[in-house]
Amino acid sequence: MDINMIKDILPHRYPFLLVDRVKEMNDWKIVALKNVTMNEEFFLGHFPENPVMPGVLIIEALAQAGGILAFQFYSEEEKKNAKVYFMAIDNAKFRKPVVPGDQIILEVEVIKRKRDVWKLKGEAKVENQVVCEAEFMAMVQK
Secondary structure, rough: OOOOHHHHOOOOOOOOOOOOOOEEEEEEEEEEEEEOOOOHHHHHHHOOOOOOOOOOHHHHHHHHHHHHHHOOOOOOOHOOOOOOEEEEEEEEEEEEOOOOEEEEEEEEEEEEEEEEEEEEEEOOOEEOEEEEEEEEEEEEEO
16 A cells, blocks of 8 residues: 555645555554654654654554554445544553664554454564554544
């Protein structure tokens, strides 16, 4: 899935669209990527002398990948007016800084689904090393 297909699913836009490509997806898992460049606006203040991607944005990238995964279960009509909202974030851990030039591989899998409430687990990796992991819950509201 390229960026244009992603934009058809997610309502986010620059500078807050944090998934650049979906590499693979099945019913219960997605592998997506985020290219981190020095042009990202958050690097202006985080931190100018030592740019590091904010951890909350890595979690947001995982959540956006999870939204793409969840939306495949809904019809085109349902997707038109649907929004995905965070409900909880648990067990978030940050293992290593993400810097310009990194490519983050976002792996998200479904732990549980009950109607429109999703429990997901995600890992963000750079060069096969986990840089962030978290469990999160989201609700699709139509």
